[in-house]
Amino acid sequence: MNSKVDVKAHTETYDNLVTYSSVKKEEVKTTAVKKLEDELKKAQEKADKLEKELGEANQKTQAANKEVEKLQAKLDVRTKNIRLKSAKSKKAKQATIRWAKVKNVDGYVVEYSTKANMKSAKKKNVKASTISLTVKNLKKGKKYYVRVRGYKVIDGQKVYTQYSAKKAVKIKK
Incomplete structure (x- = not known):
């Protein structure tokens, strides 16, 4: 196979005569390959950028999910009702x-x-295992x-349930 191929890449006119310049096949191939390599590099950079953005979005999603779990735990605690049996x-x-x-409580406040x-109520804290x-x-x-x-205690902060109903007790003499 001949290493030279005539390509009508460039034409020139001299005294009404048209001449064609000769271009080597390797030069044409190299130009096309360089162009494809540049396109591939740009596509790879774009893919890397999108992958990085996706990773950041996943991290934000995970952080948001943790925040939702914390808020759900707080809501679960706040909606619990304590029943005062006797005083x-x-x-x-x-x-x-x-x-x-x-x-699912860590303690009580009486x-x-x-x-x-x-x-001006006085408060006493007791452990969760205590019921009186x-x-x-x-x-x-x-x-x-x-x-x-x-x-x-959620993230170092106490989250409280609702208060029980009040009961009155008269102290013996």
């Missing part, structure tokens, strides 16, 4: 408060006050109001 005073200066156990609006609390050093003959709520 009784069997001995002078003390009251025993009992409540129903709630799943509040008690002499005011029905729970202003005896409060001591209360005033004899006074009426106390008590309520309970649970909490769960």
Whole structure:
């Protein structure tokens, strides 16, 4: 096979005569290959850029999913209801408060006050395994109001359930 191929790549006119220049087959091939290689390189760069964007989008999606899980956990805790079973005073200066156990809480907060609006209420924290609390050093003959709520620690913050209904207890004399 002949290494030279006549190609009408360039024409020139001299004194009404048309002449064609000769171009080597390898030169034509090299030009075409270079063009394809450039296109391939551009396509690869575009693919790399899209892959990077996809990776960033996946990371954002994962972060958003974690945030949704945290919010769902907070919502699950906040919608739980604590049921206050009883508030009784069997001995002078003390009251025993009992409540129903709630799943997936880390502990409970028991509040008690002499005011029905729970202003200046005192608080006692107890573990999740506890379902009763005896409060001591209360005033004899006074009426106390008590309520309970649970909490769960999510990302280092306490998320509280709703309060139970208030119950009143009169302390024995």
